[in-house]
Amino acid sequence: MTPPAAARATQATATLRDRLKDPALLKEACYIDGAWVGTPVFAVNNPATGVELAKVPQLGADDTTKAVEAAQRAFPGWAKHTAKQRSNILRKWFELIIANREDLALILTSEQGKPLSEALGEVDIGAAYIEFFAEEARRVYGETIPTQRPDARLLAIKQPIGVCGAITPWNFPNSMITRKVSPALAAGCTVVLKPANETPLSALALAVLAEKAGIPKGVLNIVTGDAPPIGKVLCEHPAVRFVGFTGSTAVGKILYQQASVGVKRLGLELGGNAPFVVFDDADIDAAVEGAIVSKYRNMGQTCVCANRLYAQDKIYDEFVQKLSKKVAAMKIGDGTESGVTQGPLINMKAVDKVERHIADAVKRGAKVVTGGKRSELGRSFFEPTVLADVKSDSLVAQEETFGPLAPVIRFKDEADVVAMCNASPFGLASYFYSRDLGRVWRVAEALESGMVGVNTGLITTEVAPFGGVKESGLGREGSHHGMEEYVEIKYVMMAGV
Ligand SMILES: O=CCCC(=O)O
Numbered sequence: 159m160t161p162p163a164a165a166r167a168t169q170a171t172a173t174l175r176d177r178l179k180d181p182a183l184l185k186e187a188c189y190i191d192g193a194w195v196g197t198p199v200f201a202v203n204n205p206a207t208g209v210e211l212a213k214v215p216q217l218g219a220d221d222t223t224k225a226v227e228a229a230q231r232a233f234p235g236w237a238k239h240t241a242k243q244r245s246n247i248l249r250k251w252f253e254l255i256i257a258n259r260e261d262l263a264l265i266l267t268s269e270q271g272k273p274l275s276e277a278l279g280e281v282d283i284g285a286a287y288i289e290f291f292a293e294e295a296r297r298v299y300g301e302t303i304p305t306q307r308p309d310a311r312l313l314a315i316k317q318p319i320g321v322c323g324a325i326t327p328w329n330f331p332n333s334m335i336t337r338k339v340s341p342a343l344a345a346g347c348t349v350v351l352k353p354a355n356e357t358p359l360s361a362l363a364l365a366v367l368a369e370k371a372g373i374p375k376g377v378l379n380i381v382t383g384d385a386p387p388i389g390k391v392l393c394e395h396p397a398v399r400f401v402g403f404t405g406s407t408a409v410g411k412i413l414y415q416q417a418s419v420g421v422k423r424l425g426l427e428l429g430g431n432a433p434f435v436v437f438d439d440a441d442i443d444a445a446v447e448g449a450i451v452s453k454y455r456n457m458g459q460t461c462v463c464a465n466r467l468y469a470q471d472k473i474y475d476e477f478v479q480k481l482s483k484k485v486a487a488m489k490i491g492d493g494t495e496s497g498v499t500q501g502p503l504i505n506m507k508a509v510d511k512v513e514r515h516i517a518d519a520v521k522r523g524a525k526v527v528t529g530g531k532r533s534e535l536g537r538s539f540f541e542p543t544v545l546a547d548v549k550s551d552s553l554v555a556q557e558e559t560f561g562p563l564a565p566v567i568r569f570k571d572e573a574d575v576v577a578m579c580n581a582s583p584f585g586l587a588s589y590f591y592s593r594d595l596g597r598v599w600r601v602a603e604a605l606e607s608g609m610v611g612v613n614t615g616l617i618t619t620e621v622a623p624f625g626g627v628k629e630s631g632l633g634r635e636g637s638h639h640g641m642e643e644y645v646e647i648k649y650v651m652m653a654g655v
Pocket of ligand 1: 333
């Protein structure tokens with residue numbers, strides 16, 4: 159007999175909790191000023207099964223203001239910690255995450271859907287950001303400036319910017335948090351974080367470990383709830399000096415406007431429409447592997463996913479045939495099952511968009527080579543798809559699909575394809591495959607994007623600057639450049655020498 163809905167939900171919560179080595183990582187409360195607060199009312203569901211995993215509080219503007227005030231109170235004390243003290247605490251947080259990586263990955267897959275192997279990879283790179291910035295905390299150097307006045311000495315020192323807001327997306331519920339929070343904390347800033355409503359459990363689990371690592375109360379605060387009122391407080395409260403956001407360009411523009419009132423600094427990692435180009439001198443097998451990683455990682459729900467693929471005339475058929483053979487062999491299912499490489503999409507709206515892009519491309523003459531429809535598993539499972547003979551004016555080449563759909567467009571020459579790549583208001587990532595050294599330089603320099611992968615489909619690493627140009631955003635995350643977002647330069651002239 160099927161148990162009633164409420165009992166089923168309780169069972170599901172117990173199921174995830176029971177499967178964790180440390181059940182205390184599954185939190186149903188917000189973390190403000192070092193206390194776990196709020197009534198759990200908002201259900202978090204597993205997209206693979208639809209069952210409820212847990213509930214989290216639905217906080218609003220007042221509680222967000224309290225969180226900002228807590229961060230404001232904690233700021234002077236945290237900023238006065240020595241760089242080494244901050245570094246040691248961050249290092250401890252990193253170690254705890256690694257020690258709990260399997261639990262964190264299971265929570266991540268359960269709430270987000272990606273295969274467990276990818277979730278483990280995300281937890282590892284999420285931890286790697288913390289490790290990197292724990293090291294970087296000790297290298298926030300200033301400078302001395304050759305003087306124009308014999309009686310004066312000139313310095314530029316770097317100081318933490320202050321309280322930071324962070325708003326993070328559901329597609330990378332762990333690493334997008336650590337990529338923002340760890341440089342902020344390393345620099346001496348305090349943070350109020352709003353995770354995505356679909357995936358708050360990864361954020362709360364990270365906070366459990368942050369508390370254990372000894373991050374003082376008020377330094378990291380987590381607020382779950384309705385995005386617009388929380389985002390408005392983060393953008394408009396006078397104590398907040400920086401807001402970091404990863405998400406859609408449409409929301410990024412709203413935050414940009416709201417933050418302009420208090421002239422705040424913003425870090426925006428927004429939408430993309432990454433081209434993936436295969437020239438006829440490329441290693442085709444390597445290009446196919448790169449396309450698989452770039453396109454189908456996280457079921458195509460990655461901001462740097464290849465969105466439109468361009469293959470040159472001479473190798474077009476070979477590339478499409480080899481790509482679709484691999485794609486047709488992918489295993490769809492619950493991300494916790496062994497061998498699954500394609501989990502469910504985050505929700506039915508995501509499925510609708512993939513279907514809309516396929517229908518539009520087919521209407522303009524494209525052919526479905528493999529996939530093309532909802533999976534027989536139901537829910538938001540969608541067959542990984544390859545389309546051939548796609549026209550460059552199709553919707554799928556203009557808008558980010560955010561799903562497992564590879565549209566392959568034919569091109570003639572280098573100038574032709576570079577023009578198509580750059581004919582977009584977005585400029586996050588681009589990829590191309592070629593073995594001609596001259597072409598590699600020319601094309602890498604010509605592409606209008608913040609990041610370029612040459613002969614690779616995977617460019618993310620904690621040591622490199624991640625970010626876009628044009629409507630794909632502002633600022634850089636990761637690498638030593640990522641630290642610059644969280645410090646202010648203060649110039650000091652010491653006269654009377
Ligand atoms: O979707 C944004 C993040 C992608 C990544 O970290 O590779």
